[in-house]
Amino acid sequence: MDIRVIENINPKAKPDENNLGFGEYFTDHMFIMDYATGKGWHDARIVPYGPVSMDPSAMVLHYAVEIFEGMKAYTCADGKVRMFRPYANAQRMNRSGQRFCMPVIPEEDFVEAICRLIKQDQSWVPQAEGTSLYIRPFMYSDQSNVGVRMPDYFKFMVILSPVGAYYKEGLNPVSIYVEDEYVRAAKGGTGYAKCGGNYAASLIAQKKAKDLGYTQVLWLDGAQRKYIEEVGTMNVMFKIKGEIVAPELGDSVLPGITRDSAIQLLQSWGYKVTERKIAIEELLAAAQSGDLEEAFGTGTAAVISPIGLFNIHGEKLQVGDGKIGPVAQKLYDTLTGIQWGKLSDPFGWTYEIK
Ligand code: COI
Numbered sequence: 001m002d003i004r005v006i007e008n009i010n011p012k013a014k015p016d017e018n019n020l021g022f023g024e025y026f027t028d029h030m031f032i033m034d035y036a037t038g039k040g041w042h043d044a045r046i047v048p049y050g051p052v053s054m055d056p057s058a059m060v061l062h063y064a065v066e067i068f069e070g071m072k073a074y075t076c077a078d079g080k081v082r083m084f085r086p087y088a089n090a091q092r093m094n095r096s097g098q099r100f101c102m103p104v105i106p107e108e109d110f111v112e113a114i115c116r117l118i119k120q121d122q123s124w125v126p127q128a129e130g131t132s133l134y135i136r137p138f139m140y141s142d143q144s145n146v147g148v149r150m151p152d153y154f155k156f157m158v159i160l161s162p163v164g165a166y167y168k169e170g171l172n173p174v175s176i177y178v179e180d181e182y183v184r185a186a187k188g189g190t191g192y193a194k195c196g197g198n199y200a201a202s203l204i205a206q207k208k209a210k211d212l213g214y215t216q217v218l219w220l221d222g223a224q225r226k227y228i229e230e231v232g233t234m235n236v237m238f239k240i241k242g243e244i245v246a247p248e249l250g251d252s253v254l255p256g257i258t259r260d261s262a263i264q265l266l267q268s269w270g271y272k273v274t275e276r277k278i279a280i281e282e283l284l285a286a287a288q289s290g291d292l293e294e295a296f297g298t299g300t301a302a303v304i305s306p307i308g309l310f311n312i313h314g315e316k317l318q319v320g321d322g323k324i325g326p327v328a329q330k331l332y333d334t335l336t337g338i339q340w341g342k343l344s345d346p347f348g349w350t351y352e353i354k
Contacts, residue, residue, distance in 0.1 A: 001044050001109050003031075003116055008048035017128035020164040022301060027121035027133075027160040031113045035103050037152035044113065046120050049159065055144040059151050064197040067096040068138035070300040072163075073118055073353065075127045076341025081118060082350040083135070084300075084339050086111045088257045093137065095255075096193035101150050102139055110137065115353050117158050122353075126162040130170075132339070134163040134301065166233065166301040167215060171332060173308025173324060174215035174297070176231060178280060179205045180313065184229065184252070186222035191229070191252030202232050214311060216297075220280055222252060228278045234299030235259040236307070238278070239327055240286045242293070248275040258298040262331050264347060271327075280312060287317035294325035304332040 008028040015025045026049050033044040059065045069089045076082050090107035097104065114135055118125065125133045137158045141151035167174055182205045185191025190198060202217070209217045209232075218236065221227040228247045230236055235256040237246040244266050249255050266273050286292040287310065295307040306324040310317045319325075324332075337343035338350065 001112050003044045003046060003113070005046045005120065006048060010048070014124065015162065017126045017131055017162070018164075020126065020131060020162050022163045022166045023134065023161050025162055027124040027162070029117060029120045030160075031117045031156075031158040033109075033113065033156045035154040035156065041103070041105065041109065041156070044109075046117055052142075052155075052157075054142040057144045057146050058142040059145060060140040060142060062146055063148060064195070064200070065100060065102075065141040065151060066138065066196040067093060067100060067102065067140075068136060068194055068196065069093045070194075071114070071135040071137070072132040072300055072339070073125055073135060074132050074339050074341070075125050076350075078341055080341070081122065081125050081133075081353045082339075082341065083114070083118075083353065084351070085257050085261070085349050086114060086351050088260070089137070092194065092255065092257070093139070096195060097139060099190055099193040100195065102141075103154060105139070105156055111351070113137075113156075114158055117160060118353050121160055124160060124162055131162060131164050134161045136161065163301075166299075166303075167305060169215065169305075171306070171324060173306040173319070173322060175213070175309040175311075176216055176218045176307050177209035177212055177214035177311045178313070179209070179217040179219055180225050180280075181205075182208075183222040183225065184219040187251060189222070189252060192250070192254060194254060206232055212311070218310070226279050226281075228280055228283065229253050230256075231297050234297035234302040234305060236295065236297050237262065238283065238286070238292060239294035239325065241291050242272075244271050244273045244327070245278055246273065246275050247278055256298055256300075258300055258303065258335070261335060261347075261349065262298045262304065265331060265334055266327070268346075269330075283310070284312045284315070284317070287312070287319065292317075292319055294327050295319045296325070296328040296331070298331075304328055304335060
């Protein structure tokens with residue numbers, strides 16, 4: 001792919017790597033590429049990071065014609081920079097795009113755009129323990145039109161952000177409020193797609209959970225508010241009587257790449273992993289009887305995030321002893337060990353940026 005580069009002549013001061021937080025700082029450059037029906041993708045460019053201008057009638061502003069991805073790159077033990085399963089993100093972005101009548105982006109172009117941008121801003125890839133470079137590819141229509149119609153013009157962009165842990169708790173267990181009023185997704189809807197609208201619609205429940213003192217919400221299915229789907233910013237898994245159970249994927253659950261990686265690791269260690277419907281009443285009973293040994297979330301931003309406490313229908317239930325369990329700890333250590341190049345990569349998940 002032809003990518004023209006306009007260098008940023010006013011590079012920013014780098015933030016303190018030990019206090020990055022999540023998504024607060026952005027690097028010196030960004031990637032942009034345009035799409036027009038009949039012309040396809042064109043004018044790929046890396047330009048100084050900064051505001052994008054669009055017409056006030058741009059379709060993204062009115063009808064949320066937008067999808068995105070979340071990925072990370074890491075400074076590895078050998079000093080090289082590697083991404084984690086970038087083609088899996090490219091594939092998921094195209095599956096999301098199909099739901100919104102957006103153009104396919106060739107997987108090779110998706111990965112090349114990100115590699116070239118990271119090389120441009122390589123000095124921004126943090127090196128401190130526990131940090132990474134969060135990669136946010138996104139696509140939207142800035143077509144000027146307030147009619148609800150299929151757009152002919154889109155933009156694909158990538159921005160980069162050096163990050164630490166997503167939750168302030170770090171690897172300490174988070175607390176989760178089971179949301180039984182609002183729903184996130186319904187059958188036939190957009191739940192499986194990574195689109196901004198899903199997250200906008202979740203904010204009211206996130207606020208409610210936060211006001212009640214919880215880190216995040218656990219969503220139940222849209223039809224019956226009975227089956228567990230996912231947590232606001234991550235997929236979820238449980239260890240119940242020695243077996244790992246995960247809510248099955250469907251059109252209302254995000255097919256997490258970290259979720260898939262965790263399942264592959266768990267199976268390689270001999271755990272029985274069952275993907276199935278899990279009723280909230282089953283979780284409640286398992287927590288009450290002590291059969292719920294561990295609960296944890298998986299996600300690019302969240303990595304592996306242990307859950308120490310649930311609020312289920314107003315009842316507070318501690319998971320195990322409220323501390324991180326051995327399975328979540330082993331998953332975190334192994335996954336981040338592979339990502340940071342401290343452990344071998346038997347699944348071929350890492351991708352060096354050359
Ligand atoms: C991710 O884990 O990459 C996400 O996109 C979740 C959240 C930050 C929206």
